[in-house]
Amino acid sequence: MIDVIDLTKVYGKLVVLDHITETIHEGERVVILGPSGSGKSTFLRCLNCMEDPTSGSIIFDGEDLTDMKVDINLHRQKMGMVFQQFNLFNNKTVLENITLAPLHIGLKKIKGREQRAAFKAEVEANAHRLLQRIGLDDWADKYPSTLSGGQKQRVAIVRALAMNPKVILFDEPTSALDPEMVGEVLDLIKQLAHEGMTMVIVTHEMGFAREVASRVLFMDGGHIVEQGTPEEVFDHPKHPRLQEFLSKVL
Amino acid sequence: MGDFRIKVDTFYEYFVTYEGYRDVLEGLKNTLIIAVLGLIIGTVIGTAIAAVRVMPKYKRLPRMLNGFCNGYVALFRGTPMVVQLLVFYYVLLPLMGFNLRSVPVAIIVFGLNSGAYISEIMRGGIQSVDPGQMEAGRAVGLSFGTTMMKIVIPQAIKNILPTMGNEFIALIKETSVVSFVGAMDLCVAFKDIATNSYEFIVPYIAMAIVYIVLVALISLGVKWMERSLRKSDRRN
Numbered sequence: 001m002i003d004v005i006d007l008t009k010v011y012g013k014l015v016v017l018d019h020i021t022e023t024i025h026e027g028e029r030v031v032i033l034g035p036s037g038s039g040k041s042t043f044l045r046c047l048n049c050m051e052d053p054t055s056g057s058i059i060f061d062g063e064d065l066t067d068m069k070v071d072i073n074l075h076r077q078k079m080g081m082v083f084q085q086f087n088l089f090n091n092k093t094v095l096e097n098i099t100l101a102p103l104h105i106g107l108k109k110i111k112g113r114e115q116r117a118a119f120k121a122e123v124e125a126n127a128h129r130l131l132q133r134i135g136l137d138d139w140a141d142k143y144p145s146t147l148s149g150g151q152k153q154r155v156a157i158v159r160a161l162a163m164n165p166k167v168i169l170f171d172e173p174t175s176a177l178d179p180e181m182v183g184e185v186l187d188l189i190k191q192l193a194h195e196g197m198t199m200v201i202v203t204h205e206m207g208f209a210r211e212v213a214s215r216v217l218f219m220d221g222g223h224i225v226e227q228g229t230p231e232e233v234f235d236h237p238k239h240p241r242l243q244e245f246l247s248k249v250l
Numbered sequence: 251m252g253d254f255r256i257k258v259d260t261f262y263e264y265f266v267t268y269e270g271y272r273d274v275l276e277g278l279k280n281t282l283i284i285a286v287l288g289l290i291i292g293t294v295i296g297t298a299i300a301a302v303r304v305m306p307k308y309k310r311l312p313r314m315l316n317g318f319c320n321g322y323v324a325l326f327r328g329t330p331m332v333v334q335l336l337v338f339y340y341v342l343l344p345l346m347g348f349n350l351r352s353v354p355v356a357i358i359v360f361g362l363n364s365g366a367y368i369s370e371i372m373r374g375g376i377q378s379v380d381p382g383q384m385e386a387g388r389a390v391g392l393s394f395g396t397t398m399m400k401i402v403i404p405q406a407i408k409n410i411l412p413t414m415g416n417e418f419i420a421l422i423k424e425t426s427v428v429s430f431v432g433a434m435d436l437c438v439a440f441k442d443i444a445t446n447s448y449e450f451i452v453p454y455i456a457m458a459i460v461y462i463v464l465v466a467l468i469s470l471g472v473k474w475m476e477r478s479l480r481k482s483d484r485r486n
Contacts, residue, residue, distance in 0.1 A: 076389060076391040089383060091401065092401075
């Protein structure tokens with residue numbers, strides 16, 4: 001689904017990603033582990049070109065996203081992203097956070113007042129369904145500043161879902177949360193995993209990684225140094241760097 | 251105080267009997283029109299310039315626009331408003347074949363001038379908004395412009411409202427330079443009463459009071475707007 005070919009990212013003289021070639025297949029749940037500074041977040045953010053790769057290609061839906069002529073916005077609609085800091089739109093209510101992009105993008109294609117009203121009602125009904133799913137429909141008209149961290153992140157996840165993405169990228173979704181709120185967010189991600197959503201997750205939650213991943217990538221120094229099923233990576237690590245990493249975090 | 255009493259009476263005579271109040275009302279109207287329309291034009295120009303300046307500069311067009319905007323801001327911040335007013339009224343607009351009256355010219359110049367200042371205010375405001383907001387907008391597939399208009403600028407405006415209030419107050423007070431191109435404003439109206447009656451103290455005090463009241467009203471308005479914009483904050 002996403003083909004990463006010879007991806008390199010350089011900041012000044014610092015090589016963050018060093019000629020990475022990797023493929024994310026449909027239905028996969030790829031978890032990326034690694035020490036801080038290993039390039040795992042940068043790798044994730046290059047997948048939807050939130051960071052522009054220095055060289056290399058990202059092939060999604062048969063198009064090279066690094067090509068400046070490609071309409072990146074169109075492709076990002078199919079690639080949800082969930083941030084460490086949630087990044088809910090502060091000036092929009094919870095419901096508007098979810099409906100903003102679908103409405104803005106959908107209404108451009110629809111003419112006629114009745115059709116537009118019908119489309120708007122449909123998008124809003126869908127947003128309410130998503131909010132009910134995470135038990136926050138009562139909060140639909142509240143602003144994000146009134147939500148707890150865990151609630152914000154769950155809204156951020158359904159905001160991504162509202163676009164019906166083919167893949168969701170999670171950038172350390174629980175790192176900014178109080179410990180007691182981590183569970184509710186991970187549970188929601190696990191539900192999506194069970195429903196077959198393709199996802200790429202950067203996380204430090206080892207138990208969660210082992211449970212949810214279909215494949216684990218271990219990154220260090222801008223390379224993917226080892227990868228495999230959770231059992232292979234966690235129970236039989238081969239690379240010394242991975243062994244050292246696991247001995248510290250497990 | 252008997253002396254002062256006479257001065258007040260003289261002012262009253264010129265203000266009411268000789269209908270000086272007509273000029274004052276006309277001047278007040280012009281002052282407000284120039285400042286308000288100037289602020290509106292300035293906000294539009296300033297927002298556009300600020301948006302260009304924070305735009306990603308991979309492509310050539312944004313880079314060229316950015317160069318143009320830098321020149322614009324340097325020009326309008328680097329010269330006094332009076333000079334701009336004189337150049338536009340006596341040189342530039344006539345050369346371009348426009349013969350506008352002094353008030354419309356003042357509106358244009360005030361708009362262009364405050365646009366340069368407001369662009370800097372807006373840029374600061376835009377940069378004070380968490381970059382994550384822009385990222386989140388782009389990540390759901392909205393364009394840079396849409397995210398800017400719907401997410402970033404509304405939050406930036408909340409941050410810069412007090413500074414914009416200052417800009418408006420500065421514009422109100424700076425309208426006193428439009429007499430250079432022969433427009434009637436508050437300052438000219440009171441000055442006329444003073445010179446006609448040979449009594450300066452009372453008209454000038456009255457003028458100062460009118461300005462103070464105007465500015466106080468604006469401050470109140472800004473406070474009220476700030477409160478209503480705080481909706482999305484926690485204390486509601």
